[in-house]
Amino acid sequence: MHGFANPARFLRLARSLTMPLLMAGLVITGASLVWGLLGAPAEKLQGDSVRILFVHVPAAWLGMGGWTAIAVASLTELVWRHPLAGIGARAIALPGAVFSALCLITGSLWGRPAWGTWWVWDGRLTSMLVLLFLYLAYLALADAANRDGAGQSRIPAIFGLVGAANIPIIHYSVLWWNSLHQPPSISMGKSAMAPEFLWGLLAATLGFSLLFGAVVLMRMRAILADQQAEARLRRRAMEAADA
Amino acid sequence: MREGLDHWQFVYAAYAVGVIGTLLLISQSWAAMRRAEARRERSRES
Numbered sequence: 001m002h003g004f005a006n007p008a009r010f011l012r013l014a015r016s017l018t019m020p021l022l023m024a025g026l027v028i029t030g031a032s033l034v035w036g037l038l039g040a041p042a043e044k045l046q047g048d049s050v051r052i053l054f055v056h057v058p059a060a061w062l063g064m065g066g067w068t069a070i071a072v073a074s075l076t077e078l079v080w081r082h083p084l085a086g087i088g089a090r091a092i093a094l095p096g097a098v099f100s101a102l103c104l105i106t107g108s109l110w111g112r113p114a115w116g117t118w119w120v121w122d123g124r125l126t127s128m129l130v131l132l133f134l135y136l137a138y139l140a141l142a143d144a145a146n147r148d149g150a151g152q153s154r155i156p157a158i159f160g161l162v163g164a165a166n167i168p169i170i171h172y173s174v175l176w177w178n179s180l181h182q183p184p185s186i187s188m189g190k191s192a193m194a195p196e197f198l199w200g201l202l203a204a205t206l207g208f209s210l211l212f213g214a215v216v217l218m219r220m221r222a223i224l225a226d227q228q229a230e231a232r233l234r235r236r237a238m239e240a241a242d243a
Numbered sequence: 244m245r246e247g248l249d250h251w252q253f254v255y256a257a258y259a260v261g262v263i264g265t266l267l268l269i270s271q272s273w274a275a276m277r278r279a280e281a282r283r284e285r286s287r288e289s
Contacts, residue, residue: 022269029265033258048250055261098268106257113248211265218272225279229286 007224010084014217021214029207035200043197050197052110057201058208059103063131064167066096066212067160070138071167074160077153084220086153089160090142091219095212097135104128115180123173124181127166134163 036054043050070089077085107125108118119125141156174183185193193201 033262037254037258049253051254052257055257059261095268095272098264102261102264105260109253109257109260113250113253208265211269215268215272218276222272222276222279225276225283229279229283232283232286 007084007228011221011224014221018214018217018221021210021217025207025210025212025214027207028203029211032200032204032207036204040196040200046114049110049113052106053197054200054204056103056106056110058205059099059106060128061205062208062212063096063100063103063128064170065209066092066099067131067134067163068167070096070160071164074157077157078161086157087220087223088216089157090146090223091216093135093139093142094219095215097132097139099208099212100128100132100135104132111180117180120180122179122181123177124170124179127170127173131166131170134166138163 033054036051040051040054042048069092073085073089073092076082077089104125107128111120112118138156138159141159142153145153145156171184173179174181
């Protein structure tokens with residue numbers, strides 16, 4: 001893991017991966033969404049609104065997966081002082097927030113025809129909304145820590161770890177409390193979903209995940225380039241002051 | 244009582260929100276990366 005602690009080595013890898021991840025993500029996501037709109041059949045009970053599945057579930061997966069990755073990066077930063085872990089966590093925060101928001105909006109658009117309401121304050125929807133607020137708070141904290149200097153990055157890392165407590169709450173909320181939201185259709189090695197939905201959903205999730213990975217690499221490259229430019233300008237200013 | 248809602252309107256809206264949101268995120272991240280890398284190059288040259 002510490003092999004990639006060297007930013008130059010990481011940047012070489014990131015440059016070679018960004019475009020392939022982006023292109024593969026665009027092709028797979030595009031194909032799976034076309035399948036969701038035109039190829040997948042209407043469902044017996046939910047009718048055509050079931051097609052929202054192909055956008056909603058990948059967004060939910062990436063919203064939750066994003067925070068799980070922030071928690072892992074935060075732990076790596078706090079325990080092993082890995083120099084890229086904090087940068088990785090910061091790079092994940094905005095795409096995680098965007099996909100959490102997309103999950104809530106598309107869920108609401110699905111809820112209206114399926115449940116007869118845009119929103120209910122039940123465990124699943126409320127804990128997902130809490131996740132969006134956690135992302136927004138993390139973005140504000142990371143921005144403040146960045147302005148105050150690198151030593152303050154422990155605060156967002158601790159927040160990233162504490163906020164991970166919400167992830168199992170989101171996952172198990174539909175089992176712990178009464179909810180309009182259905183329980184999980186896919187668990188380890190089992191699926192209650194018909195194959196024509198399952199394979200399309202897996203492809204959409206893979207496509208959106210590749211796009212998420214490309215966006216995280218772009219944002220890490222941007223943070224590293226900003227840091228390198230700042231360091232160079234500071235060094236030059238100090239040399240000018242000494243002369 | 245079941246409402247006679249047209250499900251396709253909701254499907255199109257969800258797909259539009261998902262696609263536009265994802266494309267905006269990609270464009271903003273790409274632009275931020277290019278801007279930061281150009282700034283680094285300028286700091287190297289000056």
